[in-house]
Amino acid sequence: MPVTATVTGDGKKITIHISGEFNFSVYKEFREAYQRSAQPANTTYVIDMAGADYMDSSALGMLLLLRERAGGERSEIVITHCNPEIRKIFKISNFDRLFKID
């Protein structure tokens, strides 16, 4: 499965693991994963990129969708374990201003 989600801490934290290519082909799974939170605005989301090799701009779009659901500027979204290629894509798009990138 390219996208799996684990919910911890009374549903207050959702960790979404991405593997392989993070692009439009996993749109449905990604959306289903973050929709598992009952109170989206009170949830911390962790996107774990440890297994992701590559990401394109449609993945950035999906992260924006998640951000919108999670309360926009008040959202708590952390992106972890990015490889250098993915880090570069975040850097060029300056998405580090919208998401915490570890």
Place this chain on the structure above:
Amino acid sequence: MAEPLPVPLPGAETQSALESAAPAPLRFLIVDDERTNLLVLRAILEHAGHQVIEADNGANAVLAFERERPDMVLMDVMMPVMDGYDATRRIKTLAGSHFVPVIFLTALTDEAALARCIEAGGDDFLTKPYNRVILQSKISALLRLRELYWVREKQRDEIQLHHQRLQQEQTLAERIFSKVVHRGCLDNPAIRYLVSPVALFNGDLLLAARRPSGGLLVMLGDFTGHGLPAAVAALPAAEIFYEMTAKGYSIGEIVGEINHKLKSMLPPELFLAACLLELDVSGASLAVWNGGIPDVLIRDANGKTLRRLPSRHLPLGVVNNSGLDRSIELARLDAGDRIYVYTDGLTEAANSNGEMFGDQRLSRCLAEGADDPYALLCATLARFRGDIAQRDDITLIELTTAAAGQVAATDTSLSVVPPHPPAHWRVTLELKIDALRQAAPLPPVLQLVTELQALNEHRERIYLIVAELFNNALEHGLLRLDSALKDSPQGFAEYYRLREQALAVLADGWIEIELAHVPRQGGGRLTVQVRDSGPGFAGQAFPGSAGTMTASGRGMALLRSLCKTVVVHAPGNHVEVVYEWP
């Protein structure tokens, strides 16, 4: 009856078409050289309500098939002139994709001969003497198969028709799109570009237009996704770009307007990575706003150094204007500098091993390309990609500094409107300190001039004159900045930083712009006066009046070349110039 296939075809229609086909009498071609066999077959078929066409050998069967186009064929094998195998092959060729079942009726019983029936294109066989019930069952089975083919063919035709219609619509839409998006001046000699879209509608956006001041503004955009959604969103972005560029708005203002439009229009997951570049008329400086596009590269004349202007901003359409950073970066250019900007489709283009083109190959081409790095880069990329299918749109632009001020003959980015008859008018605009901080008074001033006198052909020159006088008054008259700073590359950026700072802390001040027009023989005379509240330059040289080609010296030389007279009134805070047209 097979279930309708999951294609966009109304199920009811399929159903009724089949029902109406079933009871219609079918036409059989029966082929045999034995008269009695034909008689027996005819009796069986006519009894079942079908129509019959006869042929007494293979050759006549082919002729009859061509003439009558029957629904099914019953074929003997051994016949004079042409045997059943040959006749079947020809009939199947004539039928093409249309399914006409052929049943072989043969006295042969060896397996090889029967296998040949199927090889020749036959759909079934029956050995003589045949059982009437079995023959009728085989006919029924093949008719069912034929109906299935019939539905499939009809659906295929519908899909083809649908596809054709869609293609026509897309082609038409593409023409409208091109008219709006490609109306600029990409044929300007300063620009070379490579555009390689994945789909008919490009997800990359490349726009270029000339400034009223003669400078060149280029925008490279990369939408999330390709095709129609990108094209729909590209239309308003292009409109705003061309309108505001022609009116002389700054890069920051254009960026703000496009961002506002896209943010209100696009769903959250769609955005536009974009880079706006402005090359001034002399080709001496480059202003860049980069939001999500790879580094802008400036290569010096001999390929020794590569300066980078990285993306400093979020793409357009992501955050509201309150969260948008409109600040630009300035780079000083030297003669022979070349500027490269590209979408990530270029560095991510893959070869047959799945390897990406990458930054290193790109840098190497630019370093090694001698007199024409652009050509080397394009050729290297084409060789690298081979005929591998493209994953993303690719756009690459090269800007050269020398040709920035030149205009292509076919440039339509500035429309020509005949001038109104020359008239008398005078306008005065006084800008107080808060208005000065809010920036950009020039576009409305220019708009006023062109509305009052429709001096469109002179618009660029008038803009240049007013801009030069205004900037002189602001930067030297009020802010007291030293233009010598602009002569070094580091100082250039520093100068604009100081300008920003000084403007923010300036307690008080004003600038007055006065434009007066009077008719003269065959045209008119425009007098432009700019006064500022600064102390003037008593006892010092007026900035830029020295003969050296310093940045502001260039400004003064420019004024003298454009205007009939240039007068600096004492103590130096009041400049008056006269511009005559035509």
